[in-house]
Amino acid sequence: MKKIICFYTLLLSASIAFAQNKVLYTISFENANHHLANVSVTFPQTDSDTLYIRMSRSSPGRYALHEFAKNVNNLSAVNQQGDTIEVIRKDPHQWMIPNPKGTTRVNYTLFANRGDGTYAQIDLSHAHLNIPATFMYAQEFFNNPVEVTFIPRKDLNWKIATQLPLKEGTTYTAPNFQYFFDSPTELSNFKKRSFDVESKGKTYTIEFVLHDHSPEDLLNDYFEKVKGIVLSQKQVYKELPEFDYQRYTFIACYIENASGDGMEHRNSTILTDKEGLANGGMHNNIGTVAHEFFHAWNVERLRPKDLEPFDYSKANMTGTLWFAEGFTSYYTNLTLVRAKIIDQQEYVKRLNGTFNYVWNSPARQLYNPIEMSYQAPFVDAATAVDEIDRSNTFVSYYSYGSMLGLALDLSLRQNGLTLDDFMRKMWDAQGKSEDPYTIDDLHFNLSLYAGKDFADNYFNNYIYKGGMPDFKTLFESVGISMERQEDKPYIGIRLRQNQVVAYPLNDSPAYISGLTKGDKILAINEIELTQDTDFDEILSSFKVGESLNISYLRFGEQQNTQLILKSDPTYHISLDPRAKRRVEKHRDHWLTN
Structure with missing residues (x-):
């Protein structure tokens, strides 16, 4: 028996040592002009008779399938x-190598030409690498350490930006594949700024890497805004997350060939847009910085249980995106106004689009915020060739959750509490320890913070059901007016060159009349529409309740219908100039705290 125990002890020790064998990658860009990279990966000896290798089908922070294997060519071993x-x-998505002997080296060519938060892009301006879109892996070695050697184009002055720790030269390491796949990397002739932040007795370096054609002075101005965002959001939680290696890196690509996006990662974030700082990006891109950095707490560490562990072989679904993404969206503009990047008037102005989109959506009658979150695999950068009636069946969990976060914050403030404190309670309870949460955990922790009756009312009416809070009363509490032009006629369609370009909302006059996407309006009450016709001007000449005769073209045939105008359901939200001083102070405490 003793000999058997010793044998199994030795076998276990050998297995642990074997499991620690590294997976080694090398990637080079000799043919970057044609969007190609050469990739080599060496896998350790497998303990089975077949080595299975694959490309990911999903990416961290994204919830739809993306089928990265389609860009792999010239594979050999x-x-x-x-x-x-x-x-x-x-x-x-998967290949098999029968009966490999010892280590196995796989070589392939990768085509990559989309610069955003999910895909990879390789050209003479940069190598923008989201790791799941770039590197093959073997599930058998998913817990093994990784080493990757990037071979930058020296002739193009490429440098390397990544959250991965540097081993030596241009070789970086990761403790396992979850960390590796969560570590986007940018190779380009970028600029960099950094500053240090103290938190709980530690010093963290916040880096901002910018691939952009803008001059240095614009980067300096933009970096001051980034600093303001970091410090404002730190104030919410009273501390930074414990970033690995005490470093956090913003990787921004604001260049013509990029696509607008942002994607959070554990110790870094990807920021992409076509607008450089010199041509609109200074103003238009900063919100994404605020959104993605807030994710360093809310999502990366205060994390939905459904996403742990993240599975790269399938779409990942959770019912908590109204909180994970939606509350983060609420804090996006709140951060900007608190950091004095926008003023209070601009903050309130920005509420209009999101509020009316959520408030007037018929989709809330179909699905609550949890069920909206479940639709992420169909909408989160997902692609489809068939028509989808999203205007009637879906409200973005970003927008929906943002409005629910706003309502919760203002409701808590009427009771002397704040959403900041609740987020901090969630952070203390499950974020610091990285104990993934469920919807029940959110409900329970709100009960502990604000009382059972308050929490039950919020969840039973607005989370488990698709109800909307009493925003008029909530807005009045902070000196914001919410008004509607009841005498303004409403038809409920969007036109481009007189053609209906979106499915009408359920119960809108256009929907009831039978008009639908693709119809071309020819005349209203015998007033012919031309390419130069101002449709809104014509509509304003009629009154709410008036019946209109609509002539339209569908499938090449002229048809007619009747339509009864309703009152425009759009609300206008603005600062109330008549607000009392005590109400203004309440608003100031909210927007400057």
Whole structure:
């Protein structure tokens, strides 16, 4: 028995040592002009008779499928002796290598030409690498450490920006694949700024890397805004997260060939847009900085249980995106006004679009915020060739959750509490320890903070159901007016060159009349529409309740219908100039705290 125990002890020790064998990557960009990278990966010896390798189908922070295998070409493999070995395509995402001997080196070419928070882009301006879109992996070695060597284009003055720790030269490491896949990397001739922040006795370096054509002085101005965002959001939680290696890196690509996006990661974030700082980005891109940095707490560490562990072989779904993404969206503009990047008037002005979109959506009658969150795999940068009636069946969990966060904050403030304090309670309860939360945890912690009756009312009416809070009363409490032009006629369609370009909202006059997307309006009460016709001007000449005769073209045939105008449901939200001083103080405490 003693010999058997010793044998199994030795076997276990050998297995642990074996499991720690590194997966080694090298990536180079000799043919960057044609969006190609050459990738080599060396896998340790497998303990089975077949090595299975695959490309991811999803990416951290994204919830839809993206099928990265479609961009892999010229795949081949050699064994430890350098002999070419057979590779068999098992399915669209996976390959199998039968009976490998020792280590296995796989080589392939990657085509990459989308610069955003999910995909990779390689050209003569940069190598913008989201890791799941770039590197193959073997599930068998998912917990093994990783080393990756980037070979930058020296002729293009490329440098390397990543949250990965540097080993030596241009070789970086990761403790396992979850960390590796969560570590986007930018190779380009970028600029960099940094500053240090003290938190709980530690010093953290906040880096801002910018790939942009703008001059240095604009970067300096923008970086001051980034500083303000970091310090404002730190004030919410009273501390920074414990960033690994005591460093956090913003990686911004504001160049013509990028696509607008932002994506949070554990110790970094990707920020992309076509607008550089010199041509609109100074103003238009800063909100994404605020949104993504707030995720360093809310999502990266205060994390939905449904997303742990993140599965790269399928779409990942959670019912908590109204909180994870929505409350983060609420704090986006709140951060900007608190950091004095925008003023109070601009903050309130920005409420209009989001509020009316959520308030007037018929989709709330179909799905509550939890069920809206479940639709993320169909909408989060997902692609489809068939028509989808999203205007009637979906409200973005970003917008929906943002309005619910606003309502919760203003409701708490009527009771001498704040959403800041609740977020901090959630952070203390489950964020610091990285104990993933459920919807029940959110409900329970709100009960502990604000009382059971308050929490039950909020969740039963607005989370488990699609109800809307009494925003008029809530807005009045902070000196904001909410008014509607009841005499303004409303038809409920969006036109482009007189053609209906979106499905009408349920119960709108256009919907009831039978008009739908694709119809081309020819005449209203025998007033012919031309390319130069101002539709809104014509509509304003009629009154609410008036019946209109609509002539339109569908599938090449002229048709007619009747339509009865309703009152425009759009609310105008603005600062109330008649607000009392005590109410203004209440608003100031909210927007400057």
